Amino acid sequence: MRSARTSRPALRWSTWAILGGWLVVLAAVGPLAGQLAGEQVNDTAAYAPHDAESSQVRELLAEYGADTGLPAVVVYHRAGGLSGRDQAVVAEQQELFAAETVGVVGEPVPTPDGEAVLIVVDFDDEDAGYRGAQQLRELAETDLPAGLAVYVTGPAGFVVDSARAFLDVELTQVLATVAAVALLLLISYRSPVLWLVPLVGILVAVAAAQGVVYLLVVWLDLTISGMTQGILTALVFGAGTDYALLLTARYREELRRHADRYEAVLAAVRRSGPALLASGGTVVLAMLCLLLAEMTTNRSIGPVGAAGIVVTMLVMLTLFPAMLALLGRWVFWPRVPRYTPSPAAQPSVDEPPSVEEPRSVWHRVAQLVGRGPRPVWVVTALVLVAMSAGLLGARVGVPMSDTFTHDPPAIAGQQVLAEHYPGGSSLPADVVVAAGASEQVAELLAGVAGVAEVGEPTRYGPWEHLPVVLADPPESAAAEATVGAMRAALADRVDGVALVGGETATSVDTDAATARDVRRVIPLVLGLILLVLIVLLRAIVAPALLLGTVILSNASAFGLAWLLFDRVLGLPGFDNQAVLLGFVFLVALGIDYNIFLVSRAREEVARHGHRAGVLRALTSTGAVITCAGLILAAAFTLLGVIPVVLTVQLGFIVAVGVLIDTFLVRSLLTPALLLELGRASWWPGNPARESC
Incomplete structure (x- = not known):
C-alpha cells in the first residue's frame, strides 16, 4: 500500500505534465492547420504519373518552349442566335479580360449557327489559372443582356469547380461530423458530461493532425487535394472515437478494481494499449503501402493518413486518459462506477443473470453463438456471399463528365461546346512526334474514328506538335476511347516517337495508373496485416481466419455499393480510386474490430478456457465495438456532402463495410468460427499455457 500511495503524486504530476505538453503542441502546430487548405492542388494533370504518356508530352512541350499553361474557355450562348448587342458585349468583355487578367486572351470564335461564341484565355500555371478562372467568372457575369448565358470551362474551369466542391463544404463536413459524433457519444455514454471528453480529444487530434500534415506537405513537397483533406478529417474522427470508446470502457472496469482513479486510468491504458496500438499500427501500415502507388493522389494519401492515425493514437493514449483522470469519477454521472474491493466474477454467458445485473x-448474442456456432457461421457466411453477388456485372471507370454529382459551370459549358462545336475543339489532344513524321502521323490519325480534325504541325526543335480535335467532348468516355484508338494506330507504325497527350489523355493515363495501383497495393496490404495479426495474437490460424472474414466483408460491401450506384444512382461505374481506397480503408479499419474482439478473447481464454473466453470477449466488447462502428460509419458517410462522385462512393463503401463488420462479422461470424475451430484457433500458441 505504501508504494501505491507514493506513486499517486507522481501519477498526478505526470497527468498535468501531459496536459501542459499538449497545450504546447497545439500552440505550435494548431495555427498551421488553417493553412492546409491553401496547399490543395486540384488539377488532374498534377496527379498523373510522371512516366505516363500524357506527362511526357506535357514535359516535352514545356522543355522546348511550347505553351503548356492552363487555358480557360469562356462560352457565350443564346438559343436562336446571338444578337448584335450580345456580340458587342462579347467584344467588350474580351477587352476587359485582356486588361484585368494575367492570361493571354484569344479572339472570339463564333459557331456557324450563330448561337454561341468562345474566347480562350491561357494562364501560365494551375495557380494563375485557378485565380484567373474565378476572376473571369466574376467579370463575364457582370451586366449581361437578359437571356445571354455565359460559362467558364476548360481545364482552368474544372480546377475551380474541383476546388470549390471541397472548399465550399469543408466546414459543413466538419460540423456535420462533430454533430453526428457528439450525438452518438451522448447516446452511447448516457451521460450529460462524459461525451464531451472524447470529443475534445478528437478535436485536438484533428487540429494537430492537420498541422502536422501541413508541415509534411511543405517539407516533403507532398501534393494533396481537397479529397485528401476530407479523408483525413473522417479518418481522425472515426479512429479517435474508436480508441476513446475502447479506453473508456476499460477505464470503467478498472475504476471498480482501483480506489484511486489515477491508478485505474493507468491500468486501463496498459490493458487496452496493445490492442489499440495494433489497431492503429495496422491502419498506418496500410496507409504507407500507398507510397508504392503510381498515382500522386493515391501516394500522397499514404503519409497523410498515417500521420493522422499516429497523431490520433498519441492524443487518445495520453491526453484523453489524462483528462479522464483529472475530471474524476463524477464525469460518468449518473452511472458512476464505484470501487468494489472484491468484485464478483463476471457471470458466465451460460448462467442466468442476477436480479441486480440484468x-x-x-449476453443474448453470446448465448446464440454459443448454442450453435456452426449454423451461425454458415448462415452468416451465406448472407455475405449473397451480398457479394451484387458485384456481378460491375463496371469500373467514371469519365470526367460524371465526376461531380451535379453539373457545375465547367460541365455545363462543355455541354454547350459539344452542341455547337466539334466536341473536343476547346481542348484538342496534343500529339508530339519526331521532326519530319508529322505528315505520316496526320494521315494515320485522320483515319481514326472519333477524330474530327488534325491541325497544322508546329515545330519545336527535334519535335513537332499536332493539335487533334476530337469529335466528342474531351471529358466523355467516347473521347477517352478515341485517345486509346489514336495510340493504337500510332504504335509501331510511325518512324520515331509518337506520343498522345492532352486533358483527355491525362484522364486515360490516371485511370490506367490507378488500376495498376489496385493490383500492386492491395496484395501488399493484405500481407502486412496478416503479419501484424500473427505477431499480435502469436498464432497463425486465427490471423488467417480474420483476414478471410475481412475479405468476404469487403466483397459484400462492394456488392451492396454497386447495387446502389448502378440501380439507384445510375452511375456508369466504380471510380478507380474509390475501389483502391475503399478496399484499403475497409481492410485496415474493418480489421480493427476483429482485433479488439480477438485480443480480448485471447486474454479471457487464458483465464477461463477457450469457449468461455470467446463468449466473454463477445459480451464485454459488444456494446463498445457496435457504438464505435456506428460512429466510424457516420464519419465516412458524411464524405457524401462533398459533391464529387469519388468521395460519395468512397464514403458509402467504407460506411457499409464497417457496418457489415460490426453487426455480422465481428458479432457472429468471427466468434462462431473461433468456437468451431476450438483451441486450434490459437495454433501454434496456447494462451492458457502462456498465462501460467
Missing part, C-alpha cells in the same frame, strides 16, 4: 443484448 442480461444485456450481448
